[in-house]
Amino acid sequence: xxxxxxxGPEPTSESRDPTTDLRNAGPLxxxxxxxxxxxxxxxxxxxxxxxxxxxxSSAKPVFQGVDVKVYKNELVxxxxxxxxxxxxLLRCLGGFIQPTEGHVYLHGHEVLRPSxxxxxxxxxxATFPWMTALDNVKLALxxxxxxxxxxxxxxxxxxxxxxxxxxxxxxxxxxxxxMRQKVAIARALAASPSILLMDEPFVxxxxxxxxxxxxxxxxxxxxxxxxxxxxxxxxxxxxxxVELADxxxxxxxxxxxxxxxxxxxxxxxxxxxxxxxxxxxxxxxxDLSTPKTTP
Amino acid sequence: MESVLVVLAxxxxxxxxxxxxxxxxxxxxxxxxxxxxxxAFETAYVPLVNAFESIPVIAFLPIVLVVFVTRLGGPVxxxxxxxxxxxxAVAWNIWIGAYQSFKTVPEHLAEVxxxxxFGVVRTLxxxxxxxxxxxITSNLFSSFADALFYISVSEVFTVGxxxxxxxxxGTLIVQFTRSGDTSDLALALIAIGVAVVLTTLLxxxxxxxxxxxxxxxTRGEITTRPGxxxxxxxxxxxxxxxxxxxxxxxxxxxxERDGRVxxxxxxxxxxxxxxxxxxxLLGLVAYLLYGATQLILSVPRTEWNSLFSQTPFLLLxxxxxxxxxxxxxxxxxxxxxxxxxxxxxxSRASAVVAPVVQTVAAFPAPTYFPIFVGATIGFLxxxxxxxxxxxxxxxxxxxxxxxxxxxxxxxxxxxIPSEFWEVMENHELGFRQRMRRVILPATFPYLVTGLxxxxxxxxxxxxxxxxxxDIVGNRTLVVKIGxxxxxxxxxxxxxxxxxxxxxxxxxxxxxxxGLLFTRNLMDLARRRFxxxxxVYAG
Ligand SMILES: Nc1ncnc2c1ncn2[C@@H]1O[C@H](COP(=O)(O)OP(=O)(O)OP(=O)(O)O)[C@@H](O)[C@H]1O
Ligand SMILES: [Mg+2]
Numbered sequence: 001x002x003x004x005x006x007x008g009p010e011p012t013s014e015s016r017d018p019t020t021d022l023r024n025a026g027p028l029x030x031x032x033x034x035x036x037x038x039x040x041x042x043x044x045x046x047x048x049x050x051x052x053x054x055x056x057s058s059a060k061p062v063f064q065g066v067d068v069k070v071y072k073n074e075l076v077x078x079x080x081x082x083x084x085x086x087x088x089l090l091r092c093l094g095g096f097i098q099p100t101e102g103h104v105y106l107h108g109h110e111v112l113r114p115s116x117x118x119x120x121x122x123x124x125x126a127t128f129p130w131m132t133a134l135d136n137v138k139l140a141l142x143x144x145x146x147x148x149x150x151x152x153x154x155x156x157x158x159x160x161x162x163x164x165x166x167x168x169x170x171x172x173x174x175x176x177x178x179m180r181q182k183v184a185i186a187r188a189l190a191a192s193p194s195i196l197l198m199d200e201p202f203v204x205x206x207x208x209x210x211x212x213x214x215x216x217x218x219x220x221x222x223x224x225x226x227x228x229x230x231x232x233x234x235x236x237x238x239x240x241x242v243e244l245a246d247x248x249x250x251x252x253x254x255x256x257x258x259x260x261x262x263x264x265x266x267x268x269x270x271x272x273x274x275x276x277x278x279x280x281x282x283x284x285x286x287d288l289s290t291p292k293t294t295p
Numbered sequence: 296m297e298s299v300l301v302v303l304a305x306x307x308x309x310x311x312x313x314x315x316x317x318x319x320x321x322x323x324x325x326x327x328x329x330x331x332x333x334x335a336f337e338t339a340y341v342p343l344v345n346a347f348e349s350i351p352v353i354a355f356l357p358i359v360l361v362v363f364v365t366r367l368g369g370p371v372x373x374x375x376x377x378x379x380x381x382x383x384a385v386a387w388n389i390w391i392g393a394y395q396s397f398k399t400v401p402e403h404l405a406e407v408x409x410x411x412x413f414g415v416v417r418t419l420x421x422x423x424x425x426x427x428x429x430x431i432t433s434n435l436f437s438s439f440a441d442a443l444f445y446i447s448v449s450e451v452f453t454v455g456x457x458x459x460x461x462x463x464x465g466t467l468i469v470q471f472t473r474s475g476d477t478s479d480l481a482l483a484l485i486a487i488g489v490a491v492v493l494t495t496l497l498x499x500x501x502x503x504x505x506x507x508x509x510x511x512x513t514r515g516e517i518t519t520r521p522g523x524x525x526x527x528x529x530x531x532x533x534x535x536x537x538x539x540x541x542x543x544x545x546x547x548x549x550x551e552r553d554g555r556v557x558x559x560x561x562x563x564x565x566x567x568x569x570x571x572x573x574x575x576l577l578g579l580v581a582y583l584l585y586g587a588t589q590l591i592l593s594v595p596r597t598e599w600n601s602l603f604s605q606t607p608f609l610l611l612x613x614x615x616x617x618x619x620x621x622x623x624x625x626x627x628x629x630x631x632x633x634x635x636x637x638x639x640x641x642s643r644a645s646a647v648v649a650p651v652v653q654t655v656a657a658f659p660a661p662t663y664f665p666i667f668v669g670a671t672i673g674f675l676x677x678x679x680x681x682x683x684x685x686x687x688x689x690x691x692x693x694x695x696x697x698x699x700x701x702x703x704x705x706x707x708x709x710x711i712p713s714e715f716w717e718v719m720e721n722h723e724l725g726f727r728q729r730m731r732r733v734i735l736p737a738t739f740p741y742l743v744t745g746l747x748x749x750x751x752x753x754x755x756x757x758x759x760x761x762x763x764x765d766i767v768g769n770r771t772l773v774v775k776i777g778x779x780x781x782x783x784x785x786x787x788x789x790x791x792x793x794x795x796x797x798x799x800x801x802x803x804x805x806x807x808x809g810l811l812f813t814r815n816l817m818d819l820a821r822r823r824f825x826x827x828x829x830v831y832a833g
Contacts, residue, residue: 091717094721096717114720114721114723115723116721116722116723118721119721122718124712124714126712126714126715128715128732128733130736131732139722139724139732142722142732143722143723143728187722191721
């Protein structure tokens with residue numbers, strides 16, 4: 001299959017970074033939990049979505065007939081060209097918008113509105129500038145009806161977990177982009193959700209911070225103490241996807257459909273320069289560069 | 296029916312308003328240019344304009360009377376008095392806009408102008424003026440609404456036994472109201488309605504054209520993301536303008552801090568411009584001193600004594616008015632926030648309600664208020680025999696300022712990034728939590744920047760409502776105690792000196808208040824609550 005380097009970064013670009021491989025095999029990565037393919041956590045059937053039509057133009061679906069499943073302890077990635085509707089799909093999964101057709105189920109119950117059971121981490125890092133890191137995280141606990149001291153303690157623990165223990169009273173503008181994204185992640189984890197939705201969470205970070213965060217994220221979300229049952233990650237970066245995901249959905253076309261579902265069975269921690277790793281990246285590149293048949 | 300007269304009068308009023316808006320723009324350019332070229336001028340000019348903006352137009356009335364009506368007299372005096380009041384209503388806003396856009400001319404363009412040795416005229420004409428057009432255009436709407444608000448008091452006023460008036464729809468409305476000529480009054484109100492709607496349409500179009508043609512003004516733009524529901528509402532798009540105005544105020548210091556402000560370095564100014572600036576400054580100061588001494592000398596000593604002895608009572612009256620203003624502004628704030636939040640989360644409702652609020656708000660409340668009073672007074676007098684006057688003053692104040700508060704809050708809500716809404720939904724924050732933790736902090740800068748126009752418009756309504764002779768038939772609306780009532784009664788009795796003295800006291804208080812309070816709030820708003828910094832992208 002021909003390799004089209006125009007889609008996403010080249011598979012080798014990551015491995016040129018000397019820091020990547022050195023810290024790849026952290027002790028953290030080993031305590032991750034195994035995927036349990038018998039237990040479906042989040043599921044959607046034949047999902048379609050059209051944005052309300054603007055006067056004059058007819059409403060054209062962004063995507064159509066999309067099936068996605070997330071098993072227990074599984075990190076599912078969604079890739080696709082820009083504009084394919086990945087972010088829109090993620091918002092449907094979280095209940096922020098209602099699909100035009102189809103339904104979303106979490107543990108068998110239909111998802112009709114956003115709740116703290118499914119938390120979304122944004123591509124653009126959303127921290128409130130007038131709150132300290134700790135207050136930003138505490139926000140996730142306001143609906144939990146825990147008392148102030150308890151909230152303070154939990155929020156502090158979450159910040160310790162993401163490595164921001166020393167920055168609890170900093171305001172977002174005093175933190176780097178990567179640190180802010182960690183605050184957002186701590187806030188998401190503090191809500192003790194079942195599902196974490198991540199929309200290109202690393203895209204605004206520099207390569208070094210992104211690499212570090214990527215290596216930490218899997219063990220951060222799948223550890224025995226975590227309440228998380230699954231993660232959905234949207235990304236443009238195919239190396240990142242192969243590094244993190246257990247399974248990948250490839251969306252393409254207009255309206256977009258799932259054109260490929262692809263399991264990544266590499267052992268963790270994954271070495272970014274292994275030939276099997278690169279083979280999987282190539283597979284995704286191939287998926288995305290097959291000429292689209294647009295009528 | 297006097298339809299021809301009504302149409303002519305409407306045209307006369309519109310002509311007057313537009314001419315004075317034009318004059319404000321031209322003088323605004325001149326003054327803005329002087330202030331970016333001369334530090335000394337700028338240091339005096341900017342705080343003064345900001346402070347004057349927060350003095351209600353009505354407070355100038357006695358001074359106007361002294362200068363134009365009693366000195367000049369005749370139809371020219373009345374016309375100039377009206378012109379002065381309208382000018383006062385429109386100028387500050389436009390001057391601030393001109394100054395801000397001159398301040399934010401991109402440096403690379405300013406450098407081009409220097410590189411090619413543009414003279415003063417060519418620099419102004421080719422660079423600064425085009426750059427300022429989008430922002431000034433967007434300020435026109437509120438200037439226009441402000442000017443219309445006062446037509447019924449600026450075109451005609453009574454001092455002692457004498458009524459001074461000049462031709463215009465405001466004068467006609469007062470006449471029709473006094474003579475109980477309802478059909479003509481209705482006609483006049485319709486004429487104003489048509490004028491308001493047409494002007495709104497025109498300004499909307501103009502504003503869009505201006506942005507399309509001259510819009511290199513990207514620094515003042517807030518990147519609006521689709522809000523939860525109605526970010527795409529037609530109503531808001533039509534109002535790209537005021538959003539720019541407000542965001543410009545917020546970003547102003549950012550630009551200054553960066554030191555990337557075009558043409559603001561004093562070393563760039565030619566010596567001529569500098570001297571002109573200083574001459575104008577000195578001229579102004581000299582004129583003010585001259586006017587003040589003239590005025591003081593013209594008042595006899597016994598008069599001074601009585602004025603001084605009245606002062607404690609006057610300060611008390613002023614306090615009463617401040618209480619009213621805060622009550623009105625507070626109520627407007629609560630209603631705006633509740634309504635604004637509801638509209639922001641219900642797109643269908645906002646498509647209907649928002650344009651209605653807009654149109655009603657632009658319609659000058661004093662023109663229809665007598666009708667409202669006529670319709671309700673019978674009931675209210677029996678229902679609230681002691682409080683009905685206060686209630687009317689409150690309502691008129693509310694009608695006058697609600698629009699500004701609502702609008703500022705609404706723009707602030709629209710600027711909240713959609714990510715923030717999603718975080719609020721995600722963590723299931725209730726109404727109170729959303730308000731306290733996210734929405735109020737996020738809209739705080741917008742409410743603060745709108746503060747002076749809000750307070751100002753609240754004052755305007757209260758000023759008119761506190762003393763309104765013959766509002767319905769022979770009934771005079773008058774409060775027990777109030778500074779504006781004092782001014783009104785003294786003018787009606789021909790006692791200009793007392794009225795002028797209160798105005799002066801009031802101006803001093805407003806200036807102090809503005810310098811101490813408003814500024815600090817603004818700084819706080821800029822430092823901590825700028826929502827645009829909340830979403831990090833690159
Ligand atoms: N609020 C909206 N109203 C109308 N159309 C929209 C809206 N948001 C997105 N779209 C359209 O929906 C399509 C999918 O957008 P979406 O943001 O989901 O794509 P994406 O796959 O996440 O793209 P990217 O990789 O660039 O983030 C695009 O064609 C976009 O134009
Ligand atoms: Mg996206």
